[in-house]
Amino acid sequence: MSCLCADCSPTPSQTYSAAHKLACEARHVAKQSREWRQEFVAAVKKARGEDAAVALLQEVMRQTGSRTL
Numbered sequence: 801m802s803c804l805c806a807d808c809s810p811t812p813s814q815t816y817s818a819a820h821k822l823a824c825e826a827r828h829v830a831k832q833s834r835e836w837r838q839e840f841v842a843a844v845k846k847a848r849g850e851d852a853a854v855a856l857l858q859e860v861m862r863q864t865g866s867r868t869l
Contacts, residue, residue, distance in 0.1 A: 825859075834869065838869060
């Protein structure tokens with residue numbers, strides 16, 4: 801069986817997408833304490849950049865219906 805990512809498969813699985821990864825990561829982050837979330841987003845910003853941190857924050861807020869982290 802071959803990989804089902806967009807690079808290896810003509811019919812990739814949606815679970816291999818960046819959007820799915822972001823949604824899963826946001827669900828995990830949303831379950832954590834406020835302090836943990838803030839530290840994690842700071843680490844994301846340092847490792848992946850401002851755009852990635854903002855995207856994660858927006859997805860967490862979208863999923864939780866909250867306007868704050």
